Amino acid sequence: MTESDLHMDVDLDVEFDPEDLESRPPVGEIGAPVLVVDDLHVVYRVIGSKGRQQAHGSGARTREVKADRPSFVRRLIGAGSQHVGAFTEVHAVRGISFAAYHGESIGIVGVNGSGKSTLLRAVAGLIPPHSGAVFVDGEPSLLGVNAALMPQLSGERNIMIGGLALGLTTKQVDEKFDEIVDFADIGDFVYLPMRTYSSGMAARLRFAISSAASPDILMIDEALATGDAAFKSRSKARIEEVREDAGTIFLVSHSISTIEAMCTRVLWVHQGRLVMDGPTHEVAEAYKEFVRAHRASDGPKRLGPKARARKAAQEARAAEQAQAAQQAEAGTDSAGLAG
Amino acid sequence: MTTDTSIGSAATPHEPAGPKGAPPRPPAPITPSLSSAELRALATENGLTQMGVRPPFWAYIRDVYRRRAFIRVLAASNAYAKNQNNYLGQLWAVLNPILNATVYVLVFGILLQTTRGLENAIAFIVIGTFMFRFVDQSVNGGAKSISGKASLIRSMHFPRAVLPVSTVLSLLATLVPSIVVMCGIVLLSGLLENYMMMQVTWHWLLLPGAVALLWVFNTGLAFVMARVVAITPDLDNIIGFIMRFAMYGSGVIFPVTHYAERLPADVAAVVGPILTYQPIAVYLYLVRSSITQEPEIPPDPWMWVWGASWAVVTFVVGFVVFWRGEERYGRD
Numbered sequence: 001m002t003e004s005d006l007h008m009d010v011d012l013d014v015e016f017d018p019e020d021l022e023s024r025p026p027v028g029e030i031g032a033p034v035l036v037v038d039d040l041h042v043v044y045r046v047i048g049s050k051g052r053q054q055a056h057g058s059g060a061r062t063r064e065v066k067a068d069r070p071s072f073v074r075r076l077i078g079a080g081s082q083h084v085g086a087f088t089e090v091h092a093v094r095g096i097s098f099a100a101y102h103g104e105s106i107g108i109v110g111v112n113g114s115g116k117s118t119l120l121r122a123v124a125g126l127i128p129p130h131s132g133a134v135f136v137d138g139e140p141s142l143l144g145v146n147a148a149l150m151p152q153l154s155g156e157r158n159i160m161i162g163g164l165a166l167g168l169t170t171k172q173v174d175e176k177f178d179e180i181v182d183f184a185d186i187g188d189f190v191y192l193p194m195r196t197y198s199s200g201m202a203a204r205l206r207f208a209i210s211s212a213a214s215p216d217i218l219m220i221d222e223a224l225a226t227g228d229a230a231f232k233s234r235s236k237a238r239i240e241e242v243r244e245d246a247g248t249i250f251l252v253s254h255s256i257s258t259i260e261a262m263c264t265r266v267l268w269v270h271q272g273r274l275v276m277d278g279p280t281h282e283v284a285e286a287y288k289e290f291v292r293a294h295r296a297s298d299g300p301k302r303l304g305p306k307a308r309a310r311k312a313a314q315e316a317r318a319a320e321q322a323q324a325a326q327q328a329e330a331g332t333d334s335a336g337l338a339g
Numbered sequence: 340m341t342t343d344t345s346i347g348s349a350a351t352p353h354e355p356a357g358p359k360g361a362p363p364r365p366p367a368p369i370t371p372s373l374s375s376a377e378l379r380a381l382a383t384e385n386g387l388t389q390m391g392v393r394p395p396f397w398a399y400i401r402d403v404y405r406r407r408a409f410i411r412v413l414a415a416s417n418a419y420a421k422n423q424n425n426y427l428g429q430l431w432a433v434l435n436p437i438l439n440a441t442v443y444v445l446v447f448g449i450l451l452q453t454t455r456g457l458e459n460a461i462a463f464i465v466i467g468t469f470m471f472r473f474v475d476q477s478v479n480g481g482a483k484s485i486s487g488k489a490s491l492i493r494s495m496h497f498p499r500a501v502l503p504v505s506t507v508l509s510l511l512a513t514l515v516p517s518i519v520v521m522c523g524i525v526l527l528s529g530l531l532e533n534y535m536m537m538q539v540t541w542h543w544l545l546l547p548g549a550v551a552l553l554w555v556f557n558t559g560l561a562f563v564m565a566r567v568v569a570i571t572p573d574l575d576n577i578i579g580f581i582m583r584f585a586m587y588g589s590g591v592i593f594p595v596t597h598y599a600e601r602l603p604a605d606v607a608a609v610v611g612p613i614l615t616y617q618p619i620a621v622y623l624y625l626v627r628s629s630i631t632q633e634p635e636i637p638p639d640p641w642m643w644v645w646g647a648s649w650a651v652v653t654f655v656v657g658f659v660v661f662w663r664g665e666e667r668y669g670r671d
Contacts, residue, residue, distance in 0.1 A: 036382040038375050097371035099381060125390035126493050128666050134390040135382035142494050149491050152420045161416065164409035165495035193423075206494075273368040290365055 031102030033137070034217060034248045035123065040132040042093035042115075042122045092118040094272035095132070105239065105249035107259035107280065109287050110269040111294075116252045117221050119269060123250070124219050138216025141166055143206055155181075155190035155197070155205055162209040176212045183234065184208040204231055211238050218242050219250040236262060256291075260284050393666045394498075396659075402498045410501050414508035421513070432513040433520050440468040440524075443592045453593035458535035461528035462631050467591035469521040470626050473514050474557055474619055475582050480506040481561025482568040482575055485668050492668060499668045500661055503561040511554050518550065525630055535632070542629045542638055549625035555650040556618055562657030566664045589619040594635070618649040 092115045100106055110116045121127045123134055124142040149158050149165075159180055163173035181190050184204040186197070194202055211218060218239070239249055239262060253259055259266060259280065266283035268276040276283045373381065382389075394402065403410075422431045444464050447453045454460035484502040485492065492499065522543075529536030568575050588595060599611045614620060625646050628638045 033381055033385050033387065036378050036387055038378040038382075095368075097373070097375070097378060099373065099378060121493065122391075125496055128391040133379075135379075135387035136390050137385065137387045139496055140390075141496070149494065150416065150420070150488075151490070152423065153416050157412075157416050160412050161409070161491070162495070164406070164412055165491070165497045167497075170408045170412070268365070270365040270368075274371075275366045275368050277369060286366065 031246055033099050034102050035100040035137070035140075036135040037096060037098050037100075037123060038133050038135070040093055040096045040119070040122060040134060041091070041130040042118050042127055043089050043091050043130040044118070044127065046088045046090060091130075092272055093122060096269070096272075096274045097132075098267065098274065098277055100248055100250075102246040102248060103243060104265055105243050105251065105263045107263035107266040108250065108252045108269060109254075109256065109259060109266060109283070111291075112254075114269050115272040116269050120219050120221050120250060120252050124217075136217065139167060140217040140219055141210045141213065141215040142219040143203075143210050143221060149194075149206075151195040152193055154193055155184075155186060158194055158205065159190070159209055162206070163213060166210070166213040166215070168213055180205075180208040180212050183212075183238070185231065200228060200231075207235055207238075211235075211242060214242065214245055215247060217248045217250070219252075221252045222254070256284055256288055391666055393662065396662060399498060399500070399662055399665070403500045403504070406497060406501050409497065410505045410508060413501065413505035414512060417506060417509035418512045421509075429513075433517050436469050436472050436517050437520065437524075439472065440465045443468055447592045456597065457594065457635065458633055459525075459528055459537065459631065461531070461534055462525040462537060463594075463627065463633065464592050465521055465524045465528070466627050466630070467589075467623055469517055470553065470623055471586055471589065471591045471619065473510060473553060474560070474622075475586075476510050477507050477557035477561050478564050478578060478582060480510060481557075481564035482578055484561065484565045485569040486572065486575075499565075499665060500562070500658065503565040503661065504558055507554065507558045507561045510557070511550075514550070518546075522546075522630060537631050540632070545629040545638075546626065548643075549622060549629055549646065552625070552646045552650045553622045556622065556653050559650070559653030559655070559657030562654075562661035566661050569668055570664065585619060588614065589617065590614070590623060591619075595620075616645055618646075618653065621645045621649060 094115075096119060108116045108120060118127065121142065122129055124140040125134065125136070126142060149162050153161070156177075159177060160170070160173050163176070164170070168176075181187075184190075184201070184207070186201050186205055189197060189201060190205075194205070197205070207220075220239075239251075243249055249262070251259060251262055263280050266276070266278065266280050266287075267274055268283050268287050276286055371378070393399075419429075422428050425431055427434065444461055448460040448464050454463055457463050481503045484506040485499065488502055492502075525537050526539070528534050564578070568578075586592075590596065595614055596611060599607055599614050601607075602610060621642055624636060624639070624642050627633060627636045628642070
């Protein structure tokens with residue numbers, strides 16, 4: 001397999017241009033432990049659903065707490081009370097342990113529904129663990145997909161609320177206001193309610209707010225996926241800054257190239273368990289291998305004739321690009337790209 | 340890598356084997372390089388604090404106090420956001436209780452004559468509906484203060500007590516202009532025939548005190564409601580019924596104690612004091628005795644003692660109840 005194959009895979013989206021990959025983050029000074037996760041289990045409840053089939057289909061292990069199949073007559077009578085008392089427990093994270101250190105940036109990879117985001121939120125202290133424990137030094141700040149803190153309020157208000165929630169004082173937020181607005185690059189939109197923002201604008205603003213507080217631990221959950229190219233390079237620089245201030249970064253992304261560009265260490269989560277934990281290139285290679293094999297086993301069925309034509313065109317283009325890139329930087333380290 | 344192959348084989352049971360071969364398997368789960376005891380030792384050695392556990396009571400209070408600027412900003416934002424989608428905007432904060440009071444004055448005051456024996460029924464009903472609205476909104480707002488701010492709770496880490504406190508504070512902020520309107524109506528109602536003219540006296544200075552006590556009491560209620568509804572969302576549905584019961588039982592629109600006196604003597608002996616000294620009735624009494632000269636509602640120092648006690652007890656109990664659920668509020 002070549003790099004070009006990877007780039008078409010739906011699970012291996014390119015968020016970063018291949019050029020970005022040359023500026024691989026240096027392996028920084030590793031300091032004292034900042035986060036210790038000991039045998040973490042997370043179980044959450046979905047109230048009012050009997051969604052065993054759906055949840056199970058996506059790979060989560062669920063336990064139906066109350067489920068029976070009554071007769072037709074009873075179903076007819078109880079039509080209005082179909083979901084009464086029913087809830088499903090989803091065991092999303094099933095025993096994960098690791099320690100993270102100051103100055104590390106850690107990527108979390110895994111297929112959809114493998115528990116990446118749940119793990120991140122539990123580690124951020126936003127979902128209480130079912131069992132096990134998370135120990136932390138300082139305050140983690142999580143950047144999620146849902147970027148607006150209070151969608152009905154203006155960006156200006158959201159900056160103030162976000163900053164105060166992160167523990168800044170009113171004065172500090174005022175001082176950083178211009179910097180945040182500049183970084184997010186949203187101009188006068190900052191005075192409009194956040195529900196009017198595009199998802200990219202909201203994500204940019206949220207990232208600007210969270211990183212302005214120079215957090216000890218910054219956790220990013222797919223939030224960079226909606227930004228444009230200019231914002232991506234800015235956010236990458238900002239992440240480097242946080243890391244150099246001995247902060248720790250956690251990054252969840254479907255895009256293996258984003259992870260490769262930004263992380264020094266990768267955790268691979270599969271069905272709520274940690275299946276690999278190591279330096280970026282090792283884990284990324286193994287994960288790419290897995291996704292590729294996954295695609296080979298059921299990939300062709302997913303593509304219609306049109307998609308196949310598009311794929312062929314993309315393949316040709318990507319191959320060209322790869323060739324050009326190889327020629328341009330012959331001899332430089334390109335580990336992690338070649339299959 | 341461990342030898343735990345059961346996981347590997349269970350990994351992709353529902354995926355059809357593709358034409359090109361067996362479905363891929365991820366590596367088997369790894370055993371952590373450090374044991375549980377070692378990890379915990381590492382955490383304690385480096386002074387890490389455990390997440391997702393309830394902080395100690397006094398530390399929690401300090402933490403909430405440190406976020407007072409946050410509480411203020413949240414309250415102001417809530418108050419502003421509430422009527423933002425209406426053309427009349429903030430005016431609704433005043434118009435709504437006026438319309439409400441009009442309905443009750445027409446139905447209970449004029450049509451049903453339930454306020455017989457009072458010198459100024461309009462003042463009685465207007466004060467009742469305006470002040471009770473504050474309680475009603477605090478209960479409902481407190482109930483939604485956790486569940487309605489999921490996005491904020493899921494991305495930021497702060498003492499959750501900030502949310503119910505700021506909800507009630509924002510209600511207080513919107514109450515102030517409607518209190519001015521309420522006082523205006525009380526004074527103007529005396530111009531009508533058959534309604535006693537109310538005077539501005541030194542007792543009016545007690546009004547802020549009564550409102551402050553009610554505010555403390557409401558914050559306590561909001562704490563309890565926030566916890567209860569966050570844990571059991573169903574209860575949100577019955578709040579409306581309970582609050583209606585509270586309204587008729589507190590003498591908001593007619594003096595309920597008059598009706599209690601008609602009960603059999605032994606029942607009245609129990610029901611009468613409950614209706615008189617239950618918190619909402621006490622606060623309505625305090626406000627009415629401060630700004631009206633209704634002969635049936637004279638200023639009474641004992642009612643102030645009752646009011647202060649209810650406020651302190653409800654606030655403390657509510658705060659403790661809320662704090663005991665702190666670690667569970669992020670859960671969804």
